[in-house]
Amino acid sequence: MSNTVMLIPMFFPFLASTLLGMIKFATKEKRNIFVASIIIANFLFLLLIIYLKGTIDVHLFMVNNFLDLYFKIDKLGILFAMLASTLWIFTAFYSFSYMTHEGKEKRFFVFFTFTLGITISIAFAGNLFTFYVFYELLTLSTFPLVIHSGTREALESGKKYLIYSFGGATLVLLGMILLFSISQDMTFIPNGVFRNIFIDNSKLLLSIYMILFIGFGVKAALVPFHSWLPSAMVAPTPVSALLHAVAVVKAGVFAIIRVSYYIFGSKTLENINGNLYISFLIIFTILLGSLLALHQENLKKRLAYSTVSQLGYILLGVVLLNENALIGGILHLVNHAFIKILLFFCAGAIYFTTGKKTIGEIKGIGKKMPITMWCFAIATFSLIGIPPANGFVSKWYLAAGGLNSNNVLFVIILLVSAFLTAAYLLPIVIAAFFQGDKDINNTENEPPLSMLLPIILLTAIVVLLGLFPNHVLNYIESIAKTIV
Template structure:
């Protein structure tokens, strides 16, 4: 019975999503209680499921070694599921107020709840086939959120999102077939499954790894397969926040970690030099994302290109194939998620309160919205990586990983990108606080509490992770210790 509990955090949001679309609520309070029960209740359900010892696993449906719907919880799945479930709660409170100015809110919240179950399905997948199923369901379930506005731009962006995603899916499927032809197994295991084989065709395995990295890299916004992400900024801010913080891009990163360390393994990849094929693409992603962000006047698009660059940091931590680098990559996965969702919330709060979207429009807005823009400043400093912030801690481990591989060039790239990050974030802070005319005290207008409280709380989390990084680092070290 306890193994069946594994399905509840996956299926319950799906049931709630269907019920939400079907039920008629007497008022906003009833609607919000229903949504809160679905999202917060699911986090509690995830925590309850993770309390099982040993951690549960379940073969739901099995045709052969390839077609096997298998769920299994491990530490990597715990990290991702808790991150997603927690950030979904913050987004829920933010959305309840923000979406009052949008249409089709019933459809929005139905898919908002549904996607949480799909993300948990990705986190709890025990093999590549199961993860692939949920990964593609995520594409279909996030599409209505991307096209929510139903404008010409939104429909075009949605079409672009589907084209890129299905392109990536084709590569993933090809890689799975190539992999299966050698291993006859797609299960996830610490240190990978390749090392257990007596003989294997290295050329086929290299091809499989490369095409799967590209396939999953599409959702991870790997350059040159990144352009869907800035285009998707036509979606409402809560959608943008989820796309950039956890729902889509982090699913791509999570999948690449699974393939690299739970299918191939660090030793096998290092021996085949499989990671070296990817290094230059990752470096290009870090630098190009930052350079493109410098030229964006629209606040959301500037943050979108920033996401592309910052995801490159996490990918760098993966492909360096050493403990410090992977610790830095996993910690930056968490740090970036918290920081970027905060920044998007703030940009959304500015638009919700003032209707302003561009940098030149927010001159002096720091005097109108001092709490909001103070939070923006703290999050920006953290993303740049100025000590003693959480962003510094993760980038420090990434630098140590580069030094361990005698690749000082990577450390230089990290420093260069940090300067570029300062170049596209600090001007926003300067514009907000030090430009524009003085405003009267009565003109100050912070956003409503349902928007402001998530922003302030997440900013507190950013500060906490900077001052006490070991809260998360100890768990990350235990994950890395098992797979390298």
């Protein structure tokens, strides 16, 4: 397989989004067919590359060991790329109907398609420099999506998003320079670049790790650098869904996994106690995200603060530095992606159909939108971690990882957070099905099929990932075994 073929899933969306912006479509239907064809074709290209297993790395542009645009396909990258590509398909079809009342649809789909290429490039970045380049391009490509409505509130939120993102990027750049000065290598290698290098200055290593962790942690909504995320809820629901499920916050988490296990390595982090200091921020993130979610009346903002807390779960799995914890963290990255995009799709369906945004306004809506709200309820049970839902499986491994580390406190934190998750999500389900006017008109008023079908299919995936987790679990175990 040639290098050109390997790069198709990364660069095809860039070309396609350019064509999308240039072509004048006779009807919206033809434009939607074009967008759907791009997203599905790119998914098939990705499957082809994975199936052929030919050339797995390529130096696209190299000046020196630092300035090296290098791509490499490995198991972790495949998992992230497949997750992104799958959810992009669901979001595309959902957006065809949803974006009709948001306007500026063509501009939305241009940046939507362009961002897919950037996300796949992040997945297959072979070193920290390449990752950084596309990580910053991700900020620039999602910024127009965040400010899509053009309102004052949207522009202020977009400004905040840029300030936080570029602030984190500055820290990452500093960390990269310091890292390269002592290692002369930023390639993603299982067990890290320090496995054959002895560095006597543990304080310097710890400082570099914390700088990189916090820098990437900004996009991962690590408290206290999280406030950009709820503010970004002014974006259209498909954008909110992608921000929370895979495109931005999960790119931050993915970066931290790469830095922790492919740059530093678990052994080095243990030697410098790199996980000890960060764990306090993570615990704070888990608890504060849940507590703040309790006080949000706006449905999307409640889900946003929920994401802050749930991302803490994944980061906890990363810093515990044992196999079960890492399996649980990566599995929760996948499970949370499907759960959270489903919850946002349901919230968007409610707003699209009824115009209601707050929890107080949706009392009794389960009688008018039973399919949507039952799907919301199933996603709620999954996020809480009620067996046999998929959220239970990942949280079980996280708890086992905490016990393996002889740290009962982490297990207690997980249990407390599960109760808090129930406290901020179950009232929504109760309000939808058991409150409201008893004489309410029971005429069903579900969203259009192009929105409802992705919701139903995502619900089925959430259930199946809980009932039959072994395929994904075995794949993640094979990743964890090579890096812990």
